[in-house]
Amino acid sequence: MQVFTRVATLQAWRKRLRGRPLALVPTMGALHDGHLALMKYALEEKYATLATIFVNPKQFNDANDLIKYPRPLAQDLHLLERLARVAVFVPPYDEIYPAQEASPRPIDLGHLTQQLEGSFRPGHFDGVIAVMTRLLDITQPEHLIMGQKDFQQTAIIDEMIRALALPIKLFVHHTLRETDGLAMSSRNQRLGPEARANAPAIYQVLKWAQQMKSEGRSPNDIVQSGEMLLLEKGFEVDYVGIVDALTLQDLTNWPDSSRSVMCIAATIGQVRLIDNMEL
Numbered sequence: 001m002q003v004f005t006r007v008a009t010l011q012a013w014r015k016r017l018r019g020r021p022l023a024l025v026p027t028m029g030a031l032h033d034g035h036l037a038l039m040k041y042a043l044e045e046k047y048a049t050l051a052t053i054f055v056n057p058k059q060f061n062d063a064n065d066l067i068k069y070p071r072p073l074a075q076d077l078h079l080l081e082r083l084a085r086v087a088v089f090v091p092p093y094d095e096i097y098p099a100q101e102a103s104p105r106p107i108d109l110g111h112l113t114q115q116l117e118g119s120f121r122p123g124h125f126d127g128v129i130a131v132m133t134r135l136l137d138i139t140q141p142e143h144l145i146m147g148q149k150d151f152q153q154t155a156i157i158d159e160m161i162r163a164l165a166l167p168i169k170l171f172v173h174h175t176l177r178e179t180d181g182l183a184m185s186s187r188n189q190r191l192g193p194e195a196r197a198n199a200p201a202i203y204q205v206l207k208w209a210q211q212m213k214s215e216g217r218s219p220n221d222i223v224q225s226g227e228m229l230l231l232e233k234g235f236e237v238d239y240v241g242i243v244d245a246l247t248l249q250d251l252t253n254w255p256d257s258s259r260s261v262m263c264i265a266a267t268i269g270q271v272r273l274i275d276n277m278e279l
């Protein structure tokens with residue numbers, strides 16, 4: 001397996017692909033089947049597939065969360081090796097943020113970055129935009145593969161690609177879940193037994209919301225009851241929201257033409273979980 005740590009060697013490899021389309025799959029490692037599904041999708045599409053593993057300090061607003069973030073690199077590389085034909089970029093910090101290079105002019109996507117995750121994690125999406133701008137610039141992929149699990153992130157990157165008119169196609173892969181519905185996440189490893197047993201309540205609320213929508217309940221009503229259900233299960237709730245899939249604005253009525261997505265962020269057993277579902 002090709003493992004690169006330096007931009008220069010990665011770019012030499014990228015040149016050797018000649019016309020073959022490249023798919024980029026950015027990750028922060030601690031890989032699970034959700035991540036691997038993104039890479040398998042790219043391989044099935046016959047794209048040259050590059051996974052990146054970089055725990056991006058700029059997108060952590062909580063220093064403790066950054067310290068605790070799992071980094072099982074040897075295990076990750078082993079998993080990727082088993083996929084075969086995936087190249088991997090594991091850059092040190094200064095390859096992503098070289099001291100001598102001016103940061104690119106930040107793009108203002110404030111209308112998408114302030115709400116939901118943005119209101120609870122100040123600066124988070126500035127960090128995401130910074131790392132994605134750099135990764136896209138270095139690798140110049142034709143395809144970018146991301147997960148629906150981080151729905152707001154996909155909406156922001158989609159808008160960034162459009163705003164900068166980048167020749168990149170974004171593919172959003174559905175969320176992979178454990179058998180009890182809990183969305184796979186690197187953070188799940190930190191759930192204790194009791195918190196792990198209660199964690200699927202987030203999924204249950206999302207499924208319940210789908211049902212309630214079909215029965216004609218209003219977004220507001222569903223949001224309020226959903227939050228109550230999570231509080232009863234012992235969650236601290238950051239937000240439960242039902243938003244327009246493109247504008248990320250809260251919905252008060254069900255729109256006729258646009259998609260609506262329910263988004264949840266809640267903490268259980270000191271682990272903050274996020275999930276979402278189209279309703």
Ligand code: AMP
Pocket residue numbers: 026027028029033034035037038145146147148149150173174175176177183184185186
């Ligand atoms: P992360 O390492 O958490 O930054 O995630 C890297 C990529 O994998 C992002 O595009 C995530 O949305 C995606 N991802 C994370 N968890 C899942 C999951 N359970 N199902 C599908 N994609 C996921």
